[in-house]
Amino acid sequence: MSDLTVDCDPAEVGFDAARLERLDRRLARYVDEGRLPGFLVTVARHGRLVHVGRAGLRDVDRGLPVEPGTRWRIYSMTKPITSVAAMSLYEEGAFALTDPISRWLPEFADTRVYVAGSAAKPVTAPQMEPIRVWHLLTHTSGLTYGFHEAHPVDAMYRAAEHGFGTPPGADSAEVCRQWAALPLVFQPGSEWNYGVSTDVLGRLVEVLAGRPLDEVFAERVFAPLGMTETSFGLRDGDDPDGLARLYGAVPRPDGGPDHGPDTTFTALDAAGAAALTKPAFLSGGGGLVSTAGDYLRFVECLRRGGDAEGGRVLGARTLAHMVRNHLPGNQDLETFGRPLHAETPLRGVGFGLGFSMVLDPVRYGVVANAGDYGWGGAASTTFYVDPVDDLTVTFYTQLLPSSTLPIRAHLRALVQQALVD
Known part of the structure; x- marks a missing residue:
């Protein structure tokens, strides 16, 4: 075929x-x-x-x-x-869907959550529960895309060169560190928002497998x-x-x-x-x-x-x-x-x-x-x-x-x- x-x-x-x-x-x-x-x-x-x-x-x-x-x-x-690649690792017991991703990507342990304010002066709060693998797979993590142009956090992504693309020369480890330093749009699991969740999932796959994603x-x-x-x-x-x-x-x-x-x-x-x-x-x-x-x-x-x-x-x-x-x-x-x-x-x-x-x-x-x-x-x-x-x-x-x-x-x-x- x-x-x-x-x-x-x-x-x-x-x-x-x-x-x-x-x-x-x-x-x-x-x-x-x-x-x-x-x-x-x-x-x-x-x-x-x-x-x-x-x-x-x-x-x-x-x-x-x-x-x-x-x-x-x-x-x-x-x-x-x-x-599919991630779930093939799941089938081998590499992770549980409910596992916090900070177990392997510690930069996301302290990611804040937007609650009010502007892109220049956001008001944030701690995560009420951690981002879990399931949240990445379902786009309920609170991560976003800069090109949405629908939320102050989207503007923060664009200001950090995460619009329709990522900063030149930055690899998956670096871009995840940059995203983790920006607020989430909402508390993990509370809403659905199309964003970089699957990119973070790709980085998680790399760490779990010990090899580049390709x-x-x-x-x-x-x-x-x-x-x-x-x-x-x-x-x-x-x-x-x-x-x-x-x-x-x-x-x-x-x-x-x-x-x-x-x-x-x-x-x-x-x-x-x-x-x-x-x-x-x-x-x-x-x-x-x-x-x-x-x-x-x-x-x-x-x-x-x-x-x-x-x-x-x-x-x-x-x-x-x-x-x-x-x-x-x-x-x-x-x-x-x-x-x-x-x-x-x-x-x-x-x-x-x-x-x-x-x-x-x-x-x-x-x-x-x-x-x-x-x-x-x-x-x-x-x-x-x-x-x-x-x-x-x-x-x-x-x-x-x-x-x-x-x-x-x-x-x-x-x-x-x-x-x-």
Whole structure:
């Protein structure tokens, strides 16, 4: 499957081929309208790759097309890999989910909690309970992202050079020390807030394993799954032309509902250049580049309950625990979380150990099955696994921010309407 060769007729796995083509037509319209540079989408059911669609360009100025082997900055789609690597250590007894992370990362023992004031003069209080491993996996730690621009602590992150990136040359140990010196947004466990929790989890994995995160990934995830094209930035010998160019959405001067599409895109070469080489900071929250074929190996492993086709990355019961909703009282992200940008809608959606999942399709507002789970990346990439219909869907492009176009809702609607069994 990793070479992206369709290996069955859609009817063999319950799809109507004509209806499935609607998926490509809808996505290609974004390309034709000048709102999306290019894309690649995969649909698989029962472990059979039934559809691969692609259109547009990976580099518009140079006319380079999207190809099966195009490499993509997957940003936060790194997070599920970090979570799986961490839970593989959990299965060996390396930690308990309730363990305080200060046992291994002592800099977080005395991190304060914001209660009032400004970014320049915050009023803080001690932690009422420590940050636990479970808090990192569920984004209930109180850590944040500087790019949210929604809270005084976010501004403190940006002032410390933690906006859309980290200070040059700082490795994972150093950035964690810097984050630990800043206040938490809330008391650990009291709310959900999308932030650097998975990056701290990546550092914890390094300490527990006694090796850099890329080596842990290679041993525990990439090698068992044959993921040979996934790495922290391009490696020596990789062709930089194979990496898709990064773009950002910009308003059309005369755009709007009455005048056609309201956005187009522009190249973000300065931001995109970070992926051309291996960084000093191996970001467990967003540092990987990958190909559609490689990441499909990971997603299909999830669908199989952690099975690596001859080995096992995780136990099936461990993975089942990860994709349950861990928010108190089975609340959704809109109720328990903060009103800010995340890689998924918040209504009707819960969060487990590294994955979001659909709790209530009606509240979610999209035709979907309760229990489907996945995550996305800042440049509009996404994936989900649907255990009810036994299918996986992945999507790749390079457009910031991920909220620009309603691609994730379209994916579920268009895949579901094509199922006829």
